Amino acid sequence: xxxxxxxxxLRDKADVFERSGCAVGGIVRVFNEAxxxxxxxxxxxxxxxxxxxxEINENIAFKLERLAQYEDLGVTPEQLKIIDAxxxxxxxxxxxxxxxxxxxxxxxxxxxxxF
Numbered sequence: 001x002x003x004x005x006x007x008x009x010l011r012d013k014a015d016v017f018e019r020s021g022c023a024v025g026g027i028v029r030v031f032n033e034a035x036x037x038x039x040x041x042x043x044x045x046x047x048x049x050x051x052x053x054x055e056i057n058e059n060i061a062f063k064l065e066r067l068a069q070y071e072d073l074g075v076t077p078e079q080l081k082i083i084d085a086x087x088x089x090x091x092x093x094x095x096x097x098x099x100x101x102x103x104x105x106x107x108x109x110x111x112x113x114x115f
Contacts, residue, residue, distance in 0.1 A: 003042045010035040 001009075014031035017023040075083070 003038060007035045007038050010038070 010031045014028045014035070017031070018028045
């Protein structure tokens with residue numbers, strides 16, 4: 001049963017109780033308040049879902065734009081992995097050289113270093 005059908009049924013029951021004279025303890029008010037609450041929550045849920053959909057669409061558009069930028073490089077994911085591994089290797093080599101020879105702070109130091 002859909003939400004609108006449930007709301008209609010609650011309101012119909014409230015009407016039946018009210019017309020029959022069997023309404024005791026504010027049952028008509030309770031049925032109507034329940035119907036109003038369900039409608040209100042349903043509307044809020046729809047609004048939240050619409051907002052979430054817009055947020056998701058923006059996120060997808062952003063990611064597609066980023067993907068297009070990577071594709072424009074003309075490099076495959078496999079090639080990027082190779083480049084990354086080569087870069088990591090060079091960084092390790094540089095770190096090892098710095099341990100052995102220290103850091104070079106200026107051109108003068110570079111010229112004085114014996115290799």
